[in-house]
Amino acid sequence: MDQNKLNTKRIFSGIQPSGVLHLGNYLGAISQFVKLQGDTNSECIFCIVDLHAITVPQDPKILREKILELAALYLACGIDPTKSTLFVQSSRPEHSELAWILNCFTNMGELNRMTQFKEKSENKSNYSVGLFDYPVLMAADILLYQTTHVPVGEDQKQHIEITRDLCERMNNKYNGLFTLPEPMINKQTARIMSLDDPNNKMSKSSPSPSSYIGLTDSPEIIREKIKRAVTDSGSEIKSGEDKPAISNLLNIFAAVTDREIADIEKDFEGNGYGEFKDALAQAVISKLAPIQEKYNKLIAGKDELRKILADGSAKIAPIAQKTLSEVKKSVGLG
């Protein structure tokens, strides 16, 4: 097992191919991934987590399309397949197999405490066992690759904590099977909030498209959504705990322009929300324009996308197979 572990960093993260990829996913996750892949001491593995997507109902035809769309978006945002590995979760059966084994070491009570499960199952008369078990599959994704670091947004923190608990439990029982992963959460962009309710995070599964900016939204739609974004009482362009809406917009502005919030506040001293929102919309449009241009080219070459994903899956197969085989031996299955 030891040669499967690294002295350098091994980064692993995943995104679900469901709903619309939005600015929160980009700022909280993908833009971090792109920065990390430039570090020569890091090996980066990024996954399209289709098995997680089917924990809620999906139309098979749409899901198949969404997987390739997400691959194109990863690449358009800057993931370079010569520097990082990009693959589809279900293409490697080791994820499901390890998840099953980990299930047998996870307590119901631990999963019952997961806030994302509580939110997603709330007000539903029925939901799948998969939705409940989702964090264990996520733990399998991470532990399978002896991951050292997991870049994610704030909403995934609790899932990484349970991954770490499972890791330590298995390591204590079976003598160091897995590497203990650390979360990597960028403070400023960890939680981009909804445009129509700044008390809730921007979310892929939101029924209201005006709550998020999709990475493929047209300039007109972006302008319209930002114009309609809720603001706080008062008219000052100033961040603060009592101003969640304007703080969120300032945060987005700072992240897409790589500037400090205080700097932007200064620029808009004495201006109203109208001018601020126009400038924010322009900044978001400028940030997304090159991504959209690349995306439109990439999505036209589906065979090339499939090839990149298949190559990625083949490349990381030996790591996944080695970890799984050690785990099976340890628990008495091989």
Ligand code: TYM
């Ligand atoms: P998913 O697909 O919901 O989201 C993908 C990534 O985007 C981040 N994110 C946000 N960041 C900031 N502000 C927001 N409003 C916002 N919304 C989403 C998420 O934190 C995530 O990093 N369970 C995961 C996918 C997964 C995974 C993994 C991640 C499966 N296995 C292993 C890391 C490692 C999920 O559903 O992400």
